[in-house]
Amino acid sequence: MIGNQEELVGPGALSRVTWALRRAELAVQTLKEKRLRPLGMVAAHYTLLMSVHSEPGLIGAELARRLNVTPQAVASLVTRLESRGQLERREHPRHRHVQELHLTDAGREAMHAADEVIADVERVITEALGSDAAGHLRALLNQVTDTVRDA
Amino acid sequence: MIGNQEELVGPGALSRVTWALRRAELAVQTLKEKRLRPLGMVAAHYTLLMSVHSEPGLIGAELARRLNVTPQAVASLVTRLESRGQLERREHPRHRHVQELHLTDAGREAMHAADEVIADVERVITEALGSDAAGHLRALLNQVTDTVRDA
């Protein structure tokens, strides 16, 4: 019986859910980057701008936790976006050396342009699957996230 | 109407399938790394060993394509795994300066140990979802991959 399992290790591993998950995420991410490139933007920039847009005044450390990256990575991105005039740091009203992040008008504009591209990618997927299956997929993915998060 | 869409950009973006996909993949990957660390291995090593195991004699360039990384990244990993004695490069019988990759006994052992960990992560997920939903999820993910790949 052990022998059977041994022989199935190879092919079995390639048909795992986590493998399909990795491939799908990689494919989607690659497409996003490709579509975003003409706008002079990468997915990480879009994600950051979108996050700040949906929660204005977010601070760097909190943003790092939401995006699952290190604070330094956020700082690096923020510095770049700030130098482009798309994002600005403001002093936190209560904590002096804490910085709130806010979008500038240019930042909002860039974000909306990028969001159109991302929304289109989303649309391609949901149309191919059907809105019913797409909703099901989203629910299953969220369940995976919750399951794995406390494992 | 445009106004309505504008206001929905923020919250809408966070409920997208591609967002759920990213979060799930990130969570799964993080768990894998955490479980693999005690074995002195990272997910990239496991993936490479598993690929070579399932297709012995694979060459570097082909491996790079399968894993969606650059040949240089593969070479870097191969060099490390080779120095650990888990992988070996052999001269391709027909093409002299092409290198076939083969697992050593130590490599097979390490791969199996790692696979046990990965299989457990997979099991946690499939049990939480039920094997029925897990199969459905895998099918949906593959459909996403195929859809996005030629878009």
Next chain:
DNA sequence: TGTGTCATGTCAAACGTTTGATAGTAAGTA
């Protein structure tokens, strides 16, 4: 028999991230 074309593998440099360490600031506590 040359010759062009393609693919593999390697080197070097640039880039972005993580890890580790440090300084500054606010809040809770003795």
Next chain:
DNA sequence: TACTTACTATCAAACGTTTGACATGACACA
């Protein structure tokens, strides 16, 4: 008030990957 404790932000170094360029070797074709 003084003193922890916790959190934020920043600097410096290490690490891994990508990008670009190059040499080698095999195959197809004139």
